[in-house]
Amino acid sequence: MKHPLANIILAPLIGAAVLGLFGKRMSERAIGIIACSTVGVSMLLSFYVFLRHSAALEFGDRLEEPLFTWIKAGAFRADFSLLLDSLSAIYILFITFVAFWIHVFATGYMRGDKGYWRFFAYMNLFMFSMLTLVLADNFLLMFVGWEGVGLCSYLLIGYYFTKDFANDAAKKAFVVNRIGDFGFALGIMLLFMKAGTIFYFDAPARGVSGAFNWARMQPTDPLAVSAIFAGGITTIAVLLFVGAVGKSAQIPLYVWLPDAMAGPTPVSALIHAATMVTAGVYMVARASAIYIHAPTAMLMIAIVGAGTALFAATIGLAQWDIKKVLAYSTISQLGYMFLACGVGAFSAGIFHVFTHAFFKALLFLGSGSVIVGMHHEQDMRRMGGLKKYMPLTFATMAVGWLAISGVPLLSGFFSKDAILFRTFSTDILPAPWPTILWVVAAATALVTAVYMTRLIVLTFYGKERFNHHDVASAQHTQAIVPGHPHESPKSMLLALIVLAVGAIFVGYIGVPDALSPVHIENHFDQFIRPSVEDPTLHGDDGGDAGTPASLIRLFEEGPLERRLAVVSTLVALIGLGFGWIWFKRKPLWKPPQLLENKYYVDEAYDAAVVQPIKQASRGVLWKFIDVRIIDGAVNGAGLLAGLLGGAMRYLQSGLARSYVAVLVLGALLIIGYFVIK
């Protein structure tokens, strides 16, 4: 196949076009088949490309597919060209895989909805944008994908467009994203100014130089606040990170993500858990060559990440809506990923993205199954004891619960533990920071375990706090016992099972050396290594397992890593235990007002930003400038024309004599002019 990468991107685009143009007249079955098959094609192609080139990618080779020159203006050049290296290979693998199963789930979840075709058209469009983002080989094309996913997020959050809160949430998501995008765009421009190019890597065949090649040759900026504003690499790094903050919902631009739960649950699963929100992490990891030279930016990322993680976890503890808990959980886990990037452990951050995609999508889809089974009830206060009605959903969600809490042997444990260890032992940040960050991260792990346990206990265990009659299943056509919560249709359950299996086993490709008694190689690290500048991955070439240097390392650091692993396990188990006991006893425990009201952040934004803008727009821009000045000018011009006309009217008196008088006057003037000359 000549252009595999292009086909990966195009398949969902074609799907979106077909569904967008003709979907309205298609049957649900046809729509579902088209939507899932395009993503399936992408998935299969991704696997094919990966398997075919995996050895080369691991070695550091890249697969380039220049499609066409897009912009060429003076010194500026941007191509529509695709790049596959180990980082993007990992991404397209899990994106297409998880997306495929979410699409399958959605064919069941969205059944009966009038906008079925629209939903899948948008979903396919989203896949196109996301894959463009990941496979781009220059910042501008990535920005195109970046904006595209933002747009699809807006379209899908506002899918139920007849509901006001959905529209508001969609607008909020788009606007807050835009703020981040502004920083991102500035970063790209500054990068172009400094490096002269926005491509990632050199491509002499095409005549482009790479920004990362440039960055590698720059001296490292100092670790100082002044570096942020100096206009050098640190400024670029910080500006790019602002974009990541918006897209990946970190403090202070996270406020859109909880509201985005207004969209259908498959949307929350795909976009706001597994893929779009991880775009920020992708970008930071991709630009690791830049970040490595900007330690101030790295520290900033680490602090923001860790802070967001703990902050969001505490809020998640206090929410009653099942999807909101998961939303804050996503924000919190994203904080972990950024923390990893901030301490230089880009590989660990990407690994966590990878495992998180599986178990978070699983959790969201499971919650979707619960919601559908409870006739669209989302408040956990009205759930309870659902274990016996939805056993399969419960089982899969339990897997996700344990994975996210960091229980050993599940995927979440390996990735989270890697982050914790590398935070503690990083060389990049000065003295007290690694320890502080590790403490925050560990505290977050504890809170994570607690709130996830709360979610599971409130939903599936305990007394039934709902009225069976309220749970009518009028919408669903399966033969279900009327008046009871019911298990979901097979299409949905299949997806849950697949993702649960993934959540269990996916972590094993990234087992760290110290924890592998039988020397399971850390394939993940080895694979990712050529694509990211990760100082926590020792050794100059990939996979030096077995060499004397690695053994010495194992010896020195191994014990520390094992000890920290034990600590994280304990933290997880304590959290689980505490949550279990506490919430089994008092499921309806009222959390502190501060947490339940999300630290009043939204209200603060409203007062500090939204209201002043509204007042300024209304009072100044509208009433004063628009009405008085602009309308005044326009009306005034009209009035002036009228006045002038009224005055000039008297010239046309119809009297020949006055005309003659004017003639004579003119003649006199002309003669006078010549006389004087």
Place this chain on the structure above:
Amino acid sequence: MVPLSWYLAVSALLFTIGAVGVFIKRNAIAIFLCIELMLNAVNLTLVSLSGFFGDVGGQLFVFIVMTVAAAEAAVGLAIIISIFRNRESLNVDEVDTLKL
């Protein structure tokens, strides 16, 4: 010999008188007469300059001017007659319906 400037001065005087007459008089025919007066003043200028420079073109011009004046007088008077038939008055100020 009389200097050229005297002829031109006379011509200027006559022209001025004609111009003043055009917009003082309200009778259409009187206005016409003043126009003829102006034409004659110009004729005088032309002839005097022609004689001074020895160029026959000036006098030829006068010849043409007289012809044109004759034609114009004929047509103009015809128009005045038509207007008079419509309005029973030769007052120019009464013909002012083409106004805003």
Place this chain on the structure above:
Amino acid sequence: MEKASTIIFIVFAAAAVLSALNILLQRNPLYSALSLIVTLLSLSALYLTLHAEFIAVIQIVVYAGAIMVLFIFVIMLLNVPAAQPQIEKQKGLRYLAIPFAGILIAETFYVVLSIGKRSMPSVPAGTEAQAVGTTWSIGTSLFTDYLLPFEVTSVLILMAVVGAMVLARREGD
């Protein structure tokens, strides 16, 4: 001889100007027309002093003899009693006349005086027959150098005749 020509000039120039003024001063258009005839005759005399014999004669024959007669016919035809109270609109125009006149006179006299006291040459060099102003010279120029204006003028006269006929006839003729 010099003095004589100057006196002749002054006499006829004065006659021309005074009769021109009279045109303005008369209420009855008939009297104005008659004054104009006097002006024309004076001008004709002035042309003679300029040795423009042909033009002088043409002036009397065509202008005073034909055009003014036409005027008199029309005045007689439209027998407007002059005693009617005349409607005057925009009375202010009347007062503009003097300033305009003043300015115009000032401008023209300025130009005229700057020309200076250059004299008219006497009969220019050349034989009588070829002198400027004789019938012979005008005739030859008219039919050689200035043939086109001559022909166009004939078309113009044709237009004028047709136009006058159409305009002046009664409806239903």
